[in-house]
Amino acid sequence: MSRATCSMCGQQAETEEVPLTWGTSVENGRKLVYCDRCTRENVRNIEGKLDSVYW
Ligand SMILES: [Zn+2]
Structure with missing residues (x-):
């Protein structure tokens, strides 16, 4: 599990x-x-990554 x-x-x-x-x-x-806290803190990064190239 x-x-x-x-x-x-x-x-x-x-x-x-x-x-x-x-x-x-x-x-x-x-x-x-991502946990709720990290989601809130990094929501912009996460959304930005969807459009950006890999780094
Ligand atoms: Zn977390």
């Missing part, structure tokens, strides 16, 4: 499923998960 883990800070969710307050994004075919 693997719980959802934040790709940014490593925080683990209490369930396997990603909480609704968490955010997800797909980069290079890899699914990344």
Whole structure:
């Protein structure tokens, strides 16, 4: 059983499923998960990455 883990800070969710307050994004075919806090703090970065080239 693997719980959802934040790709940014490593925080683990209490369930396997990603909480609704968490955010997800797909980069290079890899699914990344961000906790509610990181989602809020990095929402601009995440959205910006969707349009930008890989770095
Ligand atoms: Zn986090």
